[in-house]
Amino acid sequence: MSSFNIYMCGVGGQGIGMLSEVLSRACLEAGHNIMGCDTHGLAQRGGIVVSHLRLGDGVRTPRVPDGSADLVIALERLEALRAADAMLAKSGTVIYYDTIYQPIHVRMGKTSYPEADALEETVKTRGGKVERVQLADIDDPRMQNVALLGRLASTGVIEGVSARVVEQALRDALPAKALAANLAVFEQAAEKTAP
């Protein structure tokens, strides 16, 4: 069965729904058969939120099986590590926005928050690649989503999902007044492809 599995994750309140919506539309536009699902339910902030997106004609179930994510897109460093550890497929790619949301256990001193190196190491053991995204002066997490999309589009890791296709999906999804600022972030992130 040929499929390409995308696992998106972050922390409640970071706006993963928008990321998932834009990417789904872009994949559809690129001609992929798609199936996916978001985690819903609790309205609280601060828990783990996940969105699954699977591409391919043989895909019949919406969730990415453990250890089968060809691409992990994470909105936060600890969640990037968690996904790389349990979800990433061999030779998969992790693209993450390097921001920190400490869970209560870290704040209570019961566990520690990972260094960026820990993520690099974990991905290396899977034979995969990491793309770290962090742009100066972006506090709005919704813009961080757009930065991730910019970097993603420039890597070309999803067949047919070019910068042009993602940009169009963004234009369809975003309200007019927010568009210019978001497109600027999108382009900035796309240009800053890994050295």
Add this chain to the structure above:
Amino acid sequence: MAKLKDMLVKRESWSDLIMGNYAVARAMIDTGTRVITTFPGSPTPEIAAALDSVDRDKRDYYFEYSTNEKVALEIAAGASLNGHLSTVFFKSVGLNVASDSLIQLALMELVGGMVIILGDDPGANSSQNEQDNRWFARMSYIPMLEPANPQEAYDMYREAVRLSKERRIPIFLRLTTHVCHAREVVKFNGIETGAPDWTPRFDAAAGPYVPIVSTVFPLKRKALAKLADFEELGNECKLNFVVAPNGSKPIDGKRLGVISSALVAMSVLENLEESKASVDLLKLGMTYPLPRKMITDFLADRDEVMVLEELDQVLENEIKVAAWDAGADCKILSRKDREDFMGELGPRRTMKILSDVWPSIFDAPAEIVPSKEISVRLPQMCPGCGHRSAFHAIRKALEDDVITVADIGCHSLGFMPPYNMGEVLFSMGHGVSTASGLSIGNDTRKVLTFIGDSTLIHAGLPGIVNAANHDHNITLVLMDNGTTAMTGHQPRFGSGEVGDKIPFVPLLEALGVKFIRETDTYQQATLTQHIRDANAHKGFALVIARHPCMLKFTRKQRKDMPDLKMPNVRVDQEKCERIYECVAEFGCPSFQKNEDGSVTVSEELCIGDGSCLQTCPVQALWRPKPGGDK
């Protein structure tokens, strides 16, 4: 891009990428479902959100959020008795609440037709259990359809409507969490019905509708006959079918098959396609009553058949009985591991189960053990949440040996660190009565319990009447955030969003509650004192701990006043003595503990509510005045 609310009522056919819940909402509209009721609960609240988003003048249906699932079910049933096609939907455990009336429905002639949509939750993603509601179909004589994906959910709702109207019986459409929330491109039909006809057609002669001694058996006889007819239909029904993705050939001289249903059948299908094994799949869309002839024919053609279902052993038991009765010469294989009766069965887990029974054909997937080094992340109350202030203040008033009882709502999260409050939880509204039981004969340990304002209306009042009038010696804290927060801010009765405001104090006084104190939870010292007083009171005591849901409040604020920016809280690093009460005891997620031991406030998370300011023992937390300096 076209808005969902407009697409839902578009008269022509269309197709789009859409979630299962929205697909079902469209099915209700295009089949002319006239009365739709619910009580919000995951995984189904987006059905309600979709229906409620449509402009009122464009609705050909009546929709309401009812006070609880039983009320919702009765309204839908009543509408059907009047000849109106109706639907009720709620989450898995909602069926327990509705069951008293549910159990009567198959005995009645529901002339308008009625569909009961269940949002079951294998994996207990957002429920207190993963109860298997397929049993309820059996107990209530109500046929059940089970879709595997959004397209099937849409198609099967339509089929349920057709059959329900034709046979005047209720039909279950059992969805599960990842059918509700799955997204794929779904093809929709056009709207087939004209303007609603609201003529009340109730006719007692179409019944009887009153089950008493002389009518119970004729009613039951009719219900059983309808079920038998349904089974015949199932044998021919296109919802039940065989797939042979790799052709039907014997493997090592044996002809093999799997019987499955719903989303788990799709996991199996992925496994079969991946393995290229010539094992056939009988996928059942109608899972009650089972099409016994179709099943025994499938068994007759095969040497070994695995029944691969999710959660309880329901299909397997009935299939084995049918096989015995038919004298089938086929080995029927079961799940072997007790763990396989728990949680969702995605393709990795079904592959493992298949490899347990047929190890020479299917390879067990490599086990993935998540690293224990990676910090857990628990869900938390939002920054500014009034419940956080409440838990922080209440904790200060409690003895170490207190017994605390939780209830359902965002405040259930109080059981987790750092609050550790709410140690028992059964169901919606159980808290007052469970706490009452814990207080009987107990002169030594105080019992304190919680209830949310939405749950109070749903199922809390009988317990309160009981506790107040028997004067059970407990403290009840009403955590009033003015909304149904956990499931997405559906309107709450009494808040003024539906009907009139219901003032809780006179209501509860009239029910017999004599000790009542109330405060906003941000007044933490006042709340601590109220709890002390309530705990000192002999008998039933109520403390109302009130603060609006800040997620809802700040969303509205941003909409109404887009330019308003509440300054974030700051930490005065000179004053901070690193006591960490803000970080580790009050526990607002906005506080970040840095590697050098300092505490800072996350710009992204802080909403500037300031509820934390009072928690710092050395007053190191401060907040600039809006638009000004310190």
